[in-house]
Amino acid sequence: MTLTEQIQKDLIEAMKARDDLRSSVLRMVKTALKLKEVEKTRPLDDAESVQVLQSLVKQRRESIAQFTQGGRQDLADRETREIAVLDAYLPAAPTDTELNAAIEAAIAETAAVSPKQMGAVIKAARARLESKAIDGKLLSDRVRQRLEKPSS
Numbered sequence: 001m002t003l004t005e006q007i008q009k010d011l012i013e014a015m016k017a018r019d020d021l022r023s024s025v026l027r028m029v030k031t032a033l034k035l036k037e038v039e040k041t042r043p044l045d046d047a048e049s050v051q052v053l054q055s056l057v058k059q060r061r062e063s064i065a066q067f068t069q070g071g072r073q074d075l076a077d078r079e080t081r082e083i084a085v086l087d088a089y090l091p092a093a094p095t096d097t098e099l100n101a102a103i104e105a106a107i108a109e110t111a112a113v114s115p116k117q118m119g120a121v122i123k124a125a126r127a128r129l130e131s132k133a134i135d136g137k138l139l140s141d142r143v144r145q146r147l148e149k150p151s152s
Contacts, residue, residue: 003049003089004033021078025085032056047130050090054133057086094132099139102128103146115147 001009007029014022029052036052037044044052060079067076094102106124110117121143126134 003046003053004030004044007033007089021081022085025082029053029056029086029089050133053086053090057083057090060086090133091131092133094129094134098129098132099125099142103139103143106143107146112147115144118143118147121147 007026011023011026011030014026032052033044033049036048040048060083064076064079064083067073067079102125103121105128106112106121109124110120112118112121118140122140125139125143129139
């Protein structure tokens with residue numbers, strides 16, 4: 001069962017259970033996936049669907065920061081609950097050990113020695129962590145730190 005099919009099935013279950021938050025989030029996800037499908041003019045594969053979900057989570061995290069800064073804790077809490085629903089459909093994030101191992105392997109593979117080669121290292125590390133939900137900012141920060149300090 002594809003991710004899109006799973007979301008549709010879970011949406012129907014949430015509607016039957018009268019779970020308003022879950023229904024609302026799954027409708028939003030379904031709409032975002034459909035928009036991306038129309039944009040690409042073909043059905044999405046699971047990897048593309050996961051990217052859409054990751055962008056929705058990222059939007060929610062940015063909203064939480066803005067709502068918290070603006071003193072709207074009620075809205076920030078709702079966004080946090082939405083992230084919890086979305087996280088159920090995302091693959092697990094890599095552990096620190098897995099992330100560092102992928103970065104080291106990518107640096108060795110690309111023979112990178114300076115921050116100017118970050119793009120190639122990030123691309124190779126993403127390929128190694130393909131089945132995981134990767135936080136792009138965390139990955140780029142770690143790669144930058146690793147390339148700026150000389151290896152021991």
